Amino acid sequence: MTGAPIPRLGWPPDEDRVEEIFQRLAAIMPEPKTELTFQNPYTLVVAVALSAQATDVSVNKATDKLFKVADTPEAMLALGEAGLIPYIASIGLYRGKAKNVIALSRIVLEQHGGVVPLNRTDLQALPGVGRKTASVVLNELGIEPAIAVDTHVFRVSHRLGLANAATTDKVEDQLHAVVPADWLPKAHHWLILHGRYTCTARKPNCAGCVISDLCPSRMALAV
CATH class of the missing domain: 1.10.340.30 (Hypothetical protein; domain 2)
Structure with missing residues (x-):
């Protein structure tokens, strides 16, 4: 949405915006899983x-x-x-x-x-x-709604204003503080997959992003 107002980039983020982010990610990726192959x-x-x-x-x-x-x-x-x-x-x-x-x-x-x-x-x-x-x-394995902060999660969290900390441990704490409880079990995968295939490091696909209008960084990324 080109004409939509740009959300502010700050922390903590607006709760309604965070809820909407995960609602949309859930709509396009209802059952996100690791892409690693394993048997047990x-x-x-x-x-x-x-x-x-x-x-x-x-x-x-x-x-x-x-x-x-x-x-x-x-x-x-x-x-x-x-x-x-x-x-x-x-x-x-x-x-x-x-x-x-x-x-x-x-x-x-x-x-x-x-x-x-x-x-x-x-x-x-x-x-x-x-x-x-x-x-x-x-x-x-569904044992703990943990969020593993890798490079994708770190990057996407900062771009979306879900976190602003400088270390992975602190970003993890911030995400647990702002991600609604209902979305926590799958938030890890949504953020990784979004960063891996859409919000990539060098050339993010903002035009094809379902949450671009909710992203405080979209104008800078589009340049």
Whole structure:
């Protein structure tokens, strides 16, 4: 809406505007999900850990073959670090990730009976699993309405005026403060997917954006 007044860019944002943003995102993406391929909580943890500084597409290409031979902690440990590396060598930082995947698999097997612990404290204690990874897992499995702030969420949140903090942890806190409770369980995915396919870093598609008239940054982005 070219002629619509530009919303103010400030924090906290107007509650009605935030509600409308998520209503519209929900209308075009009613059931948003992670684009990572996984079969169970263990493979989800592994996939998310592998996705750090890598695209979901590249991770899925690797895990498509990997999870056919190792989709449990036992099978991954049997594969070993040397056996794992060829499967994930196309992913950035693969050596460190291979070390972490084997280490977390051992902990899951030895300390948790082979079952991934689905609480934040134990998840974040696993090698290679930080707050963001734990948030993705807990959100995807419907355990906690967490918001993992990656580069897409950080960018979109700032452009929409949903957050203005300088760190991911503080942006996460701000989002939890302003996103209505009904939208929290899926807010993580809506913001990521909107940033990945519409509100991109270099050339955002403002003309094709369903919330452009609600975006305080739209005039600057359109230049």
